[in-house]
Amino acid sequence: MPQFRMFFLLLGLLFPSAALAEQVLSVGVYDNQPGVFIDAKSGQTKGFYIDILEEVAKKEGWKLNYQFDSWANQLKRLEKAEIDLLVAIAFTQERAKLYDFTSEMALSNWGQAYVHDSKLQSVLDLSDKQIAGVANDIYSTSFSQLLKGLNIAHHWQDLSGYQQVMQQVANGKADAGIVPRTAGIVLEKQYNIIRSPIICCPMEVRYAAPKGKHPDILNRLDHHLKEMKADKASFYHTSFNHWFAGANQDGLSMWILWGSLGVAIVSLLVMIALLVVKKRKEQELAQAQWIATLKTQESQSVHTLNVLLKTALIPMSLDQQLRHILETLFGMSWLPLLAKGSIYLVEPDRGALHLAACIGLDAQTMETPALPDYYGPGNDHHGVLFICSEQHGHYQIPIQSANTLFGLLNLYVASDHQPQEKDKEFLTSVAMTIAAMVERKYLELKVQKQAEIDELTGLPNRALFHSRLERAIAVADRSHSEVVLMFIDLDRFKQVNDTMGHKAGDRLLQEAAKRLLACVRTTDTVSRLGGDEFTIILPKSTPLVYVEYIALRIQQEMAAPFHLEEGLAEVSASIGITLYPRDGADMEQLLQSADTAMYHAKNSGRNAFSFFDYTMMAEALERLEIEKALRLAMENQELLVYYQPKVNPQTGVTAGMEALVRWKKNQTEFVSPGLFIPIAEQSALIVAIGSYVLRRACVQTKRWLDSGHGPLCVSVNLSVRQLKQEDALLNTLQEILAETGLPPSSLEVEITESMMMQNVDSVVALLHKVRAMGIKISIDDFGTGYSSLSSLKHLPIQTLKVDRSFITSVGEDQDSAAIVQAIIALAKQLNLKIVAEGVESRQQVQFLAQLGCDEIQGYYYGKPMSSEDFSHFLQQPPAC
Incomplete structure (x- = not known):
């Protein structure tokens, strides 16, 4: 027990209580809606500047004690150091001699004239008019000086607050009123007055402290303000949108x-x-x-x-x-x-x-310069x-x-x-x-x-890229030269973004931009089109040997590990290269050719570059034709559902089947799934195809169960796109089960191991919802991805399927046999059913049965077959 007392004593010394560390600040506030004001109902101090200050105080451990008074009195209290901070004060050089300010502004502001008569459109129209403002207010003072300087006669009214100014104008007792634009945004809705084109005195609104009193407080405010303003998703921007809906932070309209x-x-x-x-x-x-x-x-x-x-x-x-x-x-x-x-x-x-x-x-x-020392240090x-x-x-x-x-x-x-x-x-x-x-x-x-520069990387964005490419093409036309366009896509970037987080992905893109710039000349243009896509324009005639050198250097730079705060990340680059005018007569065609060449490089194994040639275009056109024919096939019901049995090797009983889509084109010839499935994935047709297969499989399985065959469980593959459309997938599953009457336990959905690892958190959450419906879940192609025992423990799965690549080598490769043995042992430890796919020989069946494999799927028991042929298969069970 004494040891524990000593431990807690040391812990207390290391981490003093928050109460001891808390700093109490006296904060001057006044009525300046919506920036700062006292809420009439709750009596609490609210407003944009208060939100920001309280957010910083929460992070710094400050306690804020608000002191309400008039604006004029708050200035006096600040000068006498009777308060520690004053919120929402416009910065001027004169005031900087009296008070200390934050370096970062909280907001930009200016004086806005509100009028009762729409004919008052300029300062000249204010001659001999009644004008209202707040006493000692910087905007009112500056506007009054401007009118005096222009020799415009007027009658000035000093009031105590901005609401009084707006009320005076609304009642017709003043022809115009000067208020800060931030106050006007809110107050103008309450009064029947007009916002005029007359403005004055742009100012930076900051926080201020007594002269020489709290430099540490101001420094911390600067730190948090700079950080929050730079992040568009931060509390600063959320609060701004709340209080100043319809306003523009960046400047004047x-x-x-x-x-x-x-x-x-x-x-x-x-x-x-x-x-x-x-x-x-x-x-x-x-x-x-x-x-x-x-x-x-x-x-x-x-x-x-x-x-x-x-x-x-x-x-x-x-x-x-x-x-x-x-x-x-x-x-x-x-x-x-x-x-x-x-x-x-x-x-x-x-x-x-x-x-x-x-x-x-x-x-x-x-x-002779009239002011020779004007730019010298220390001058006013x-x-x-x-x-x-x-x-x-x-x-x-x-x-x-x-x-x-x-x-x-x-x-x-x-x-x-x-x-x-x-x-x-x-x-x-x-x-x-x-x-x-x-x-x-x-x-x-x-x-x-900003409209032409990518905010994240500082590179030209898509708009400026188009402008630069059009200019380069125009120069090439005049000089009869060429333009080289390189289209770059980062391989495996999405995996980094999903597993390590978006901030890590952003940092990787920033570093990738720097590496790309280091690979080219200053005359070349590196742009970011969006996501992980970049382009490089090499103007005029660039030797192809130099183009290849740049491509190789980019591959080398992108393949080097990225050392991020979140850990080590690895990507590579697939690069498509085109030449104008050889590969395209205009910018659109050139960009399309570069995109085609990039995908050719990616399909060639990634981390590669490809020069465009028209055979690639032919392949691209072929893909488009297949996609078009696939759409017609769905309309003409040329897509069929075939079933491959899954058999218990111990008893020879058919325990279930996997539903697989087949395309019988024109009712005569089958199109290879390896040809049309990837195209369906790229075009999003896979979602409609997946729903069709799911519905047909459930209808047919219910028929077999009603005919006395069973128990049976049908497995249906889910695609990446279906997983991304979570609500649609869950609704589809519920509707199909309700329509067909199939017991949820007779349906199993399969996802691949790599799909599961692309975005673990969201996939796990979705699978839990699917499992809550009573549907079983299987991990397909297990052993080929990056999942581990620790990740499997948290998944609501019932089945592991051993990838066929390991089964094929059993009997020939001791390593493959050892891997299969380890996977089956792992499944047993986790109480999971194990299914081996791709089994084609008696030797493989015996090996798997000895290890305790629960079910076998492969040509040994049967190829994928139509529903009619599978009905015959159920009536004649295979031998063990």
Whole structure:
């Protein structure tokens, strides 16, 4: 007893209680549905940000103590370190000076304007309007600054919460209200208001802690956020879909992108108008003229936005992009328009030197960087910097979002002009708006890239593969050269995926992609079409000896073991190779030829490569003809069920029979099962054939039992496809037994050992359901797969069938005899019936009888026969 006390004492020292390790965190929350709020019914704190925090807390052993207060008060409490964490706070550089943030954002967000009147479509329409927002809210503050910078007169209402903002708009007491888009998604359903195209201030929403207080907490939050966001099946995405149904995590929808771009254009033009004049009256007049121009061209602006969106930012500089915007909107060169106002928008390169004469700057001045240390470390990249020359104003405004610098907006003024403070504020708002436009464009390009890249491996996906192959074919046509296409399928990948799990399969595919890339040149394209299928495009004329070298290297790389976290995995590659234009006149034909060559390599024993030739196509066409004829055979009832007896070698009594399908084509000649069964398996006809055989066998067995023959048990083979359609198989078995009246104990289903091992868990679960119906289960071809005693112990089986390959060698091969003896001994230990198939000689019968084999099946007692011939066989039992 003392020893046990000491053991538990040591165990307690090694594993301290959860209570001792638990960390209590005070978490500030406020009303920001559906991100964070107090549920009125339960009184519990809920929302998306709460879900994520609680999921992390559960993994880290934190205890969360929620403190509810207004938004303004929570900011004060965070700064005074009265709370440990604040959820759902937008990140800004100003706030980063006061608080510590997670590096990972929880969500992207922006300000969304809701209106009562659908005519309010742009910021210009908000002139002299009542606008509501939440006090100290980043989106409301930024939007107010934007309106002030644009000199748009308005009446601002500071409210305490987003619901109050929406209510104010719905009641007509405010013309527009600014709320975060996440809050708007939920609240807009409660009020009769309109979501406008007006947006502002894209932000990253994160978690924050008091300055310098909890770096470890923020680091753990970053770790879990990054992990959950990367996994599409994680709790993060489940919670997002729950709280923000209909929203898009990746960014703005297309119409929002247009709206943002429109705001940027308006901001840029009004900015130019503001800087053109020096005096207030002239400034107001110019602004009114610009606004009038924009309003008259509103429809044209919307129309041209589609053109603008098609203009890539790379390799165009940001300055070129802005110039393109002006040219497109006004339908003429921007230079004459701006020259009258003595303001010039130029590119900071030699291409702009011809403009020097317009503003009196020499080439050396134009080439000298105005901000030489702007990119240096430690500089503030978020202010608006103004540098003026002796005679001319030279303004450079950084266009950026967070830590990303997109470019510089360069403005040259022909006469000296010092900007006032309000001009600086306005230019800052403009820079923010243009940055939002650019960021949305980059996100659009990123989404486009994601649409063309396989997310798992990083390789081009099927869509980009088609594009690359079409391009390679077009180049080959122009240069009268060839294109080589390799189609690669991984052998035994499904077995790895089923036995080791999908994550292991994903890791294997990622490693396989790396190995394929290592086998080819940088000019070649490796793509993943899906599953375990890859392609390689070798453009232009590639020597066949080099193609063979690549194929051999791929075989070697794929045959090498894959060291995964779950264990060692082994696969190989079957490769089909085609040449354009020899093997196909277009992309579709070339891909079909490559697929045909790949299957030829796989049927040749796998881990092989085959160049396409038209005999393969002939074989493929022959398979299609057989499949077509097989479908007609089912309609014309040319498929027959034959029966091969299973006899007790001790008594000579027929204990049962195996039902086998035969095809008597045109009622004259038999088609070999080895020819049509594999084709039926590939085309899914095997499911219908299997159901037909099962029904006919049960009907006939019931007749024999009713005639006094028995007891008899009929065995019917199940296919892989039938096992995959679990519900359909179980329903079919129930229906057939009910219709025929056959006792379930008189039916036995057979599956092969390899089928059982492909997906052990699901197959075992299905077999238990079949056994619960009273149906017997047999493992066919035992000894040829990978099953073991430990796996057999958990299977609801009654019979093992020894594979014919061992029986054939009995008497000639001592190893085969030893294997048969071991299998029979194993069956006896597990109380299983043992059946030997493929028995053809008296010597084999005697050998098996001495070992205690229960039943024998083979030509020695009878070949598969029709139901009529089997009836005669039952009346004349064979000799022992």
